[in-house]
Amino acid sequence: MTSTTETVDTVHDLTGTYKYGFVTDIEMDVLPVGLSEETVRFISARKKEPDWLLDWRLKALALWKNMEEPTWGKVSYPAIDYQGLSYYAAPKSKTDGPKSLDEVDPDLLDAYEKLGIPLKEQEILAGVVAVDAVFDSVSVATTYKAKLEEKGVIFCSFSEAVQRVPELIKTYLGSVVPQGDNYFACLNSAVFSDGSFVYVPKGVRCPMELSTYFRINAQNTGQFERTLIIVEEGGYVSYLEGCTAPQRDENQLHAAVVELIALGDAEIKYSTVQNWYPGDAEGKGGIYNFVTKRGVCRGKRSKISWTQVETGSAVTWKYPSCILQGDDSVGEFYSVAITNNAQQADTGTKMIHIGKNTRSTIVSKGIAAGRSDNTYRGLVRVLPGAEGARNYSQCDSLLIGDRCGAHTVPYIESRMPIATIEHEATTARISDDQLFLCRQRGLKPEEAVALIVNGFCKEVLQNLPMEFAVEAQKLVGISLEGSVG
């Protein structure tokens, strides 16, 4: 382990002046492969975390060592060698961070531009979207912070939040997704690198959409994002998360955890467009995306709404969920999951009704093409006290071609005899007649599929904020390229 220790020391030396991750070149420093207590201590030390957080991580690691990787999902992938991964990668910093985007390495800005993230334009479009851009594991640019903080809204990287508002972190970290919740969340709890933090004070309506773009850059490096959003009584926030990853040959593990807390009358709208690299036509090289996302409607009349468009990754394992604890609280899940070629997606939601008159809505649209497998897996659980609880679920599947699979696995557990639970499901194919109609009117086959699929997903896509909806519509077409011949 001598070489590892040396590396640790070197990294410490290099990063003595490190602040918030602004970089002038994209040289990575990567922790050697392997996962041990030492790895966790390194990450924590590197981030100058307080002892309680290090202990929290170490507790997670200890739990994780005794856990087994879940096998109930309808996904298959080669065994992941957790000791063969590196658990930390950060852009090196040679000087103090630049004061504005102009001082950020043009190479980096260029990379973002290729991914369709015009940071410079974002600045011009003042007041529309704030971007806490995450380059690999460390935030490199945060905009509009000042404007947000006028309102008392905190929007920053997770690491920064640990320094600035440790009490909030201590109170809420793991309060929705405890360390031992599941295998991947537990791993994340031990080694999470960075992520986003949002705090909206009482009665404040966040004046703009908050947006973070994630991207995996380094080869063979796990991404362990940690996001925490807290909205105090009567507050509101709309949060956008988008991902895109460049082509890689080896599979990459992504195990993020997102926790949302909505207090009384608060509302959180969380939108995701996930477009991690899905691998080649055989699925080689794609991202493994094992994500735990959960929100709790802690106060009365609070509301959490998840909207996701999942088009990427070789394997997706993801169930954004709502715990409806406060009376009259509302949970929503709108999902589009598209799988093509050899992609596998096992995704859905959990709605846990605890409070009285809690309501939940689930609209899931699964589109399978190529040889892919697309599974909706959902749980609606109504606990004994949830008088007057209501759930409506609609799960539609669309098949393209005859080699793909669509599966719907809805679990319903009601311990409240007077709850109302509705479940509707449909499965359809794009018919030859629809395709021919479109082509006769002048559309190429792939344009026809994009049009038909966008129509199929409309109910979900229209829940996305405008700029995201446009991007998502394009993505729908791109992800199904080559699905009809």
Next chain:
Amino acid sequence: MSKGLIVTDLRVSVEGKEILKGVSLVVEPGKVHAIMGPNGSGKSTLAHVISGRPGYTVTGGSVMFDGVDVLELEPEDRAALGIFLAFQYPVEIPGVTNTTFLKTALNAQRKARGEKELDPMGFLKVLREKAKALHLPDDMLKRPLNVGFSGGEKKRNEMLQMAVLTPKLAILDETDSGLDIDALRIVAEGVNAQRSPERSFLVITHYQRLLDYIVPDVVHVLAYGRIAETGGPDLARQLEKTGYADYTGSAA
């Protein structure tokens, strides 16, 4: 280069069974040709093969349009060339509004022809004008394509698509089927309004009554995969009296 549609000795099979056994006809620009005939005579097959629907095997002959061998082209390229098929049973596309569908289609065709795509406002102006001329209410433009449309609305919507896409050759495949007399009149008016020296029509129908409203220049009788007879509008009226019984013999 010969303008218009020239079908020469067209032979078509479906799953090994010959449906068209050598069909020849010429439709000059600006002319309206009617194709009549008994059920199963190959009328719809002819419409589908000209427009490029998959599932048919052309075993002989040719289809030329404005000097281009259309059998070599993909359906969307035939559409861009100006060939339009009004469907007998228009299909539904849930979630895609009429407006979106037409805008996407028109711009795809314009792009294929190397023309400038219409901006959303410019397109809406054109669409509203055309819809108004066909007495289509605005709300129909916002509804998903054909979803929940009545039979008459679906056919009028086909006429709207034709009006917006301004084809050079419009093929109406039994557009009159399932229509009551009022709907039939509205559809016929839509067609008549679009007759022009540059646009030709191939009107496929089982019944003569549509031809009371869309008066053709030429009437063909298609029976057992061949054009059995060609004449003027009188031929249609004569068929109304005698039926297709006379043509059964020619199959032997």
